[in-house]
Amino acid sequence: MTLIGQFRDWLINFMPEWAAYIVAFLVGVVAIIAFVLVMIIVFIYLERRLIGRFQVRLGPNRCGPEGIFQLIADSIKLLTKEDIVPAKGDFWVHFLAPIVTFAPALMVFAVVPFHKGVVLTDLDVGILYVVAISSISVVGIYMAGWGSNNKYSLIAALRAVAQAISYELPVVMAAVGVILIAGSLSLSKIVEAQTIPFFLLQPLGFFIFLLGSMAEINRSPFDLLEAESEIVTGYNMEYSGMKFGLLYLSEYGHTLAASCIITTLFLGGWQGPLLPPFLWFLIKVLLVFFVFLWVRSTVPRLRVDQLMAFAWKCLLPMALINLLLIGAQVLWFPKALPWGMMVVNFAVAGILILLWSRLFALGGGRVEV
Amino acid sequence: MALRTEPFVLNIGPQHPSSHGLFRLEVTLDGEVVTGLELVLGYLHRGIEKLAEGRTYIQNIPLTDRLDYLASMTNNFAYVLAVEKLAGIEVPERTEYLRVIMAELMRISSHLSFIGFLLNELGAYFTPLFYMFREREKILDLFEMVCGQRLTYNYMRIGGVSQDIPEEFLPAVKRFVAEMPRLVDEYEQLLSGNEILLARTKGVGILPRDKAINASASGPVLRASGVKWDIRKVDPYSVYDRFDFEVPVGSVGDVYDRYWVRVSEMRQSVRILEQALKQLPKGEVWTKVPGLLRPLRGEVYGHIEGPKGELGFYLVSDNSIAPYRFHIRPPALLNLTALKDMVVGWKLADAIVIFGSLDTVLGEVDR
Amino acid sequence: MLTDYGYVGLFLIIAILFAVSMPLLPLTLSLLGLVPKKPNPIKTSTYECGVETIGKTWVQFNFRYYFYALLFVVFDILIVFLFPWATKLKQLGAGAFVAVLAFLLILMVGYIYAWMKRVLEWK
Numbered sequence: 001m002t003l004i005g006q007f008r009d010w011l012i013n014f015m016p017e018w019a020a021y022i023v024a025f026l027v028g029v030v031a032i033i034a035f036v037l038v039m040i041i042v043f044i045y046l047e048r049r050l051i052g053r054f055q056v057r058l059g060p061n062r063c064g065p066e067g068i069f070q071l072i073a074d075s076i077k078l079l080t081k082e083d084i085v086p087a088k089g090d091f092w093v094h095f096l097a098p099i100v101t102f103a104p105a106l107m108v109f110a111v112v113p114f115h116k117g118v119v120l121t122d123l124d125v126g127i128l129y130v131v132a133i134s135s136i137s138v139v140g141i142y143m144a145g146w147g148s149n150n151k152y153s154l155i156a157a158l159r160a161v162a163q164a165i166s167y168e169l170p171v172v173m174a175a176v177g178v179i180l181i182a183g184s185l186s187l188s189k190i191v192e193a194q195t196i197p198f199f200l201l202q203p204l205g206f207f208i209f210l211l212g213s214m215a216e217i218n219r220s221p222f223d224l225l226e227a228e229s230e231i232v233t234g235y236n237m238e239y240s241g242m243k244f245g246l247l248y249l250s251e252y253g254h255t256l257a258a259s260c261i262i263t264t265l266f267l268g269g270w271q272g273p274l275l276p277p278f279l280w281f282l283i284k285v286l287l288v289f290f291v292f293l294w295v296r297s298t299v300p301r302l303r304v305d306q307l308m309a310f311a312w313k314c315l316l317p318m319a320l321i322n323l324l325l326i327g328a329q330v331l332w333f334p335k336a337l338p339w340g341m342m343v344v345n346f347a348v349a350g351i352l353i354l355l356w357s358r359l360f361a362l363g364g365g366r367v368e369v
Numbered sequence: 370m371a372l373r374t375e376p377f378v379l380n381i382g383p384q385h386p387s388s389h390g391l392f393r394l395e396v397t398l399d400g401e402v403v404t405g406l407e408l409v410l411g412y413l414h415r416g417i418e419k420l421a422e423g424r425t426y427i428q429n430i431p432l433t434d435r436l437d438y439l440a441s442m443t444n445n446f447a448y449v450l451a452v453e454k455l456a457g458i459e460v461p462e463r464t465e466y467l468r469v470i471m472a473e474l475m476r477i478s479s480h481l482s483f484i485g486f487l488l489n490e491l492g493a494y495f496t497p498l499f500y501m502f503r504e505r506e507k508i509l510d511l512f513e514m515v516c517g518q519r520l521t522y523n524y525m526r527i528g529g530v531s532q533d534i535p536e537e538f539l540p541a542v543k544r545f546v547a548e549m550p551r552l553v554d555e556y557e558q559l560l561s562g563n564e565i566l567l568a569r570t571k572g573v574g575i576l577p578r579d580k581a582i583n584a585s586a587s588g589p590v591l592r593a594s595g596v597k598w599d600i601r602k603v604d605p606y607s608v609y610d611r612f613d614f615e616v617p618v619g620s621v622g623d624v625y626d627r628y629w630v631r632v633s634e635m636r637q638s639v640r641i642l643e644q645a646l647k648q649l650p651k652g653e654v655w656t657k658v659p660g661l662l663r664p665l666r667g668e669v670y671g672h673i674e675g676p677k678g679e680l681g682f683y684l685v686s687d688n689s690i691a692p693y694r695f696h697i698r699p700p701a702l703l704n705l706t707a708l709k710d711m712v713v714g715w716k717l718a719d720a721i722v723i724f725g726s727l728d729t730v731l732g733e734v735d736r
Numbered sequence: 737m738l739t740d741y742g743y744v745g746l747f748l749i750i751a752i753l754f755a756v757s758m759p760l761l762p763l764t765l766s767l768l769g770l771v772p773k774k775p776n777p778i779k780t781s782t783y784e785c786g787v788e789t790i791g792k793t794w795v796q797f798n799f800r801y802y803f804y805a806l807l808f809v810v811f812d813i814l815i816v817f818l819f820p821w822a823t824k825l826k827q828l829g830a831g832a833f834v835a836v837l838a839f840l841l842i843l844m845v846g847y848i849y850a851w852m853k854r855v856l857e858w859k
Contacts, residue, residue, distance in 0.1 A: 005739075025743055029750050055499040079762055082772045087780040088793075099755040106751040110744055121743040128819055129744070149793050150782050151379050155401065155717065158799045165801070165808040172815050179822040220494055221565055229387045229490045230718045237783055241771070246758045300565045301492025303718045304401060305858040308804060312856050316811075320840065323818075327833055330825055362568040366714045374798035377791055384786035393787065400798030402858075716858075 003117045004028045028120045032109045039285070040252045041071055046286075047293055054297035078245040086149055086238045093147030098239070098246035101140030105253030107133045112260045113188045115270050115277045126187035127175050130261055131168075134216065137254060138164040141225065141235050144247065148238035156225040156234030159304050163215055163222060166311035171212035173319035177205040177326040178265045191269030199266040200342050204322045204349035206266045208315050210291070213258040215311070218251070220296035224304055259288040306362040314356050321352065376404060379717075383412050387490050387721050390731025394724065401716045406709045410702075413735035421695035426452050426527060426662045429695065433682075434521035436697065437733040439482055442475035442512070443675040445525035450606055451671025451682035452527045456664040463652045464529045465608045469645050470542065471515070471524065472673070473638040477549070478508040479676035480631040480638075483728045487628060488560065490725040491569050497560065504552060507545055514538050527662060529655035539646070546642045553635050561632070570625035574711040574723035577622060584707035587700050588678025589630045590727055594622035600674035607673075612644045624726040631728075661690045668694075677701050677728050699733040803855040807847065814843055 004024050011020035045068060052059020063069035085091055111126045113119040123129050138160055145157020179185060181201060182193035199206035215222035226234040236247045263269060263284040272280035302310065325348060333341050376399045382388035391412030397405030417436065421429045433444040446468055453460065485501035509519045515534055516524040524531050560566055576586070581594035591598055599616040601609040617633035619626030664686040672681035678700025685694035704727045712720045762771045782789050821828070821836055850856060 004743075021739070021742070022746075025746055028743075029747060033750075033754065051494075051496075055496045056503055057499060079765060080770050081762070082774070083759075083762060084775065084779055086782050087775075087777070088782055095759065098759060099752065102755040102758070103748070103751040106754065107744075107747060110747045120747065121740040123740050123744070146794075148782075151377065151784060151789065151793050154793055154797065155379075158797060162799070162801050162804070165805055169808065169811050169815065173818070176815070176818050176822045179819070180825055183823060183826055185819065185823055220492065223492070224718075227492055227718065229492060230721050232386060232783075232785075241759075242762045243759045246755065249758075296494055297496045299493065299563060300488060300569060301718075302565055303569060303716055305716065305800075306568055308801060308858075309856065312804065312807075313851070320844075324837065324840070327822075327825060327836070331830060331833055357564075362564075366572075375795040377793070377795045377797075380785050380787050380790065382785050388785075393785070395790070400800045402798075402800075 002119055002122050003115075004120060006117075025120075032120060033106065035114075036106060036109055036253060036256060039256050040249060042286075043252050043256060043289060044071055046289070050290070050293050051297050054294075075245065078242055081241040083241040083243065084238075089149040089238060090147040093143050094238070095243070097140050097144035097147055098243045098250065099140070100143060101137045102246050102250035102253060104133045104136040104140075105250045105257055108257040109260070111187050112257075112264060113191055113269060114281055116188075116192075118278075119188060122186055122188045125185045126190075127179060127185050127265075130187075130257075131172055131175065134254065134257060135164060135168060137250065140250070144239070145225075145235040148235075150238050152231040153235050153237050155231050156227075156237075159224045160218070160235065162304055162308055163218065163224065166308045167212045167215040167222075167315075170208050170311060170315035170319040171216060173316075173323050174205040174209040174212065175265060177202050177319075177322055180323075180326045180330050187264050187269075191264055191271060194268040194271060196338050196342070197266060197268035197271075201338065201345060202322060202326055203346050204318060204352060205326070207349070207353075208319050208322065209266065210262060210288075212311075212315065213262060214292060214295065215307070217254040217258045219255065219292050221299045221301050222307060223296075223301060224307060227301055255289065255292060256285070259285045259292070262288050302362070309362055313360055318352055318356065321348075374399065381721070382409075387725060388731075389486070389725070389729050390734075392729070392731050392734070394720070396717065396720060398717060401718075403712050403715055403717060403720050406712050406720070408705065408708065411735055413731045415736065417736045418695050418697060422691055422693065425690045426664075426692065427660065429692070430526065431521065431523045434523055435732055436699065436736065437479075437675065437677060437680075437701065437730045438520060439730050440475050440479040440676045441520065441522045442471045442524060443479075443673060443680060445522065446472050446607075447671060447673045447675065447680045448682050449525045449527050450673060451669055451684050452662070452664070454671045455667065455669040455684050455686055456527070456658075456662055458528050458656060458658060460529055460656055461653045462608070462650050463533075464654045466645050466649045467530055467534065467654065468525060469607055469609065469612075470642060470649075471512070471522075473641050473645070474508050474511060474542070476638045476676045477635050478505045479728075480635050481505045481508075483631055483676075484556070484560070484628065487624075487722070487725045487728075488566075490721050491566060497556075500556070504549070511538065511542055511545065514541065526655070526658075528658035529653075533654045539649075542642070543646060546639055546646065549639045550636065553632065553639070557632060561629070567625065569719075569722060570628060570726075571623060572621070573624045573719050574715060574726065575621060575623045576707055576711050580707060580710055581622065584703065584710075586678070586704045586707055588675065588704070589627055589634065590678065590704045590707070592616065593619035593626035593630045595620055600672055600679055604672070606671075608645075609641075611648065612641045614640050624722055627726040627728075663688055663690055672698065675700060677730065677733070678704060697733075697736060699736065701727070701729045701731075702734045705729055705734060800858045803850065807850060810843060810846065814839070 008020050008024035011023055049059040060070040061067040063073050085094055108130055110120045111123050111129055141160040142157045145153040178198055182190040218225050236244055239247055267284045270277035270281045329341055376397050379396045379398055380393055381396055382393040383391045393409035395407040395409055396403050417432050421432055430445055433448045434441040436444045481501040481504055485498035488497035512522055513519050515538060516522050576594050578594045578596060581591050595618055597616055597618050602616055614637045617630050619630050666686060666688045668685040670681055670683045672679050680700055681698035683696040684692050687693040711723050765771045766773055821832060
């Protein structure tokens with residue numbers, strides 16, 4: 001029984017059933033939206049400050065103590081900015097794109113367990129829902145790129161599709177590895193199954209999922225859609241004002257969603273000693289986000305054909321091997337020996353990564369014209 | 370499977386984050402692949418060559434600062450060398466050494482910003498750039514000590530330099546020279562082995578040896594293609610024949626080689642600096658030269674190895690106070706002419722990187 | 737059970753409303769005169785580094801990953817089958833494992849064939 005469910009049952013004492021249903025839901029939704037917005041603000045602030053640190057500079061520090069009000073200033077600016085719609089663009093596609101991009105980012109949080117029982121709805125098909133919903137935002141990005149009638153945006157839009165069709169597969173296959181061990185699609189049950197966090201039990205799956213998520217949310221080194229040195233900022237170039245703000249929010253919303261999902265699937269969700277569970281959840285989410293940031297400020301960007309080759313020639317075969325390995329282990333590996341499984345899987349992951357890094361070079365790519 | 374597709378034309382520049390100034394690449398794309406390329410130059414044309422014909426020889430020195438604004442010192446150097454050759458002026462030895470020190474510092478600074486910008490174009494989100502600029506700042510501080518300027522130095526004069534170095538300069542430059550090799554090692558450790566950097570640069574944008582020579586490329590671009598051609602060695606000017614240094618040469622001529630050659634050149638520059646600081650003599654920094662210099666009728670071509678390549682000045686004198694003809698051989702422009710050969714067939718993202726690997730500064734290209 | 741999905745449906749409505757309200761917020765502010773609205777032909781023209789666009793933008797774009805997309809569809813179907821299999825593998829036992837292995841092997845043949853035919857590269 002989730003917390004929302006208990007709340008609903010308690011409310012039924014005071015009001016008709018349908019009203020209790022809706023009131024309980026609204027309370028949950030407001031809490032989730034508040035959580036998402038606050039976390040996005042924290043993320044943006046951390047990103048700016050930490051990337052400043054990574055880049056031997058200070059980062060924004062003028063508005064308020066340590067620059068914490070910078071984002072408020074930015075949002076006031078975005079709110080009062082003129083909304084410019086390109087004359088040649090498709091008005092409706094241009095208008096709808098940010099909405100289609102942002103809504104899925106929010107929708108993912110319906111199934112994310114923040115604490116034992118603290119989840120809006122504990123769907124039986126949690127992972128499937130997350131995978132299905134989060135891939136919709138690509139449509140939004142494609143709409144943004146296409147509706148702007150801008151060549152850079154168009155290139156960005158097609159790169160978004162390339163990224164989506166490449167990284168969907170390894171990500172989902174890595175998630176299937178998790179399902180194999182947990183024996184359930186529900187995110188809450190997966191968290192409960194993690195007496196040992198799954199990134200220890202299947203490190204290869206964790207790396208694949210992490211890299212794939214980075215690509216799916218378009219973080220560096222897979223940030224081809226907004227490669228500012230090539231296509232200026234890609235899909236959001238013709239946006240201004242709050243529409244741009246929404247695209248920006250959805251970018252971080254997806255990052256937050258990906259961090260939450262990685263935390264839930266591989267890092268043991270809310271579980272942890274001593275500290276309260278919700279705090280553990282936050283710490284893990286911020287840790288994942290920090291890894292994203294770290295990678296972003298360190299490595300250069302892949303090229304689009306290398307990006308696809310990386311997904312199809314490296315991640316996909318590895319994900320398949322991981323899947324079969326975990327499947328075999330679930331069936332035949334003695335249950336009493338999780339630590340043995342850990343050692344075996346770490347060894348396999350190390351060997352496979354070494355092998356692939358030796359066998360495949362992502363170079364080349366010249367096309368005869 | 371043949372789908373009907375249409376190529377489309379994309380303008381990169383003049384207002385583009387990677388256009389290194391005001392510059393336009395008119396790229397024909399088939400999908401993401403570049404099938405055609407046209408350079409549109411002249412957005413930054415200021416008519417420096419014509420302006421210079423109306424000004425005295427000394428007044429022209431500040432104009433040269435505005436050519437390659439990331440390496441003003443070497444521009445000064447090339448110009449004063451040409452004028453001194455034209456007028457037959459000997460400069461004191463201390464001046465020669467000071468000029469070499471400044472030129473090599475400038476080379477390090479220019480290469481640092483090259484690496485930073487190249488990595489930025491590869492998509493490393495400014496981090497390498499800021500690290501490179503941290504070191505570049507130190508060099509700019511040194512220049513500020515010497516001449517009070519940080520971008521357009523106007524330091525070298527015909528027959529000398531504008532002023533002797535202040536006493537705090539030498540310890541500061543020695544400190545810099547002492548720590549620089551370690552920093553170059555650090556950068557190499559961070560960047561040169563990076564898998565993504567290798568994937569993006571190895572084998573990309575190859576400029577074969579013969580094409581490089583045909584295009585009259587020079588500097589690191591030429592040397593990356595495997596031609597051992599460094600003006601400091603083949604036609605030593607100033608006191609470069611007194612120093613022991615090597616000329617790093619690439620093998621393939623791809624973007625990585627151009628990057629590697631520049632990194633190696635920074636090490637060699639540090640070597641030259643070490644030797645120059647050791648040998649720096651005491652004495653005057655200035656020969657008596659009339660303010661309104663009237664060189665005898667004649668013509669001269671003076672060239673040096675600038676950070677971007679062979680920077681030359683062709684001067685014709687008609688015995689008046691201003692040059693009759695003032696022509697610049699800008700290395701960046703001539704290197705740029707080979708761009709089309711390198712870019713066609715590669716992706717849009719590569720086109721940007723290949724353009725970046727030429728280390729173009731538009732102030733010099735458009736003049 | 738059904739309440740769970742009801743919540744998802746309601747959440748969809750709320751998410752869309754929330755997302756729509758964001759771009760509409762400046763519209764209400766513009767009634768107060770805080771947000772300017774002065775379009776002109778230059779301002780609403782397409783950004784392309786400061787010069788006019790040459791030719792049309794909505795072309796038949798050569799996106800070059802047609803074969804990837806075909807393979808993607810095949811593997812996506814595989815994944816749909818994997819979900820129920822993965823959930824109940826412990827109960828189903830070795831037979832199910834072998835079945836999926838066979839299924840995978842058949843797909844692998846196609847995948848390796850595609851790889852060897854070099855369609856996993858941009859041409």
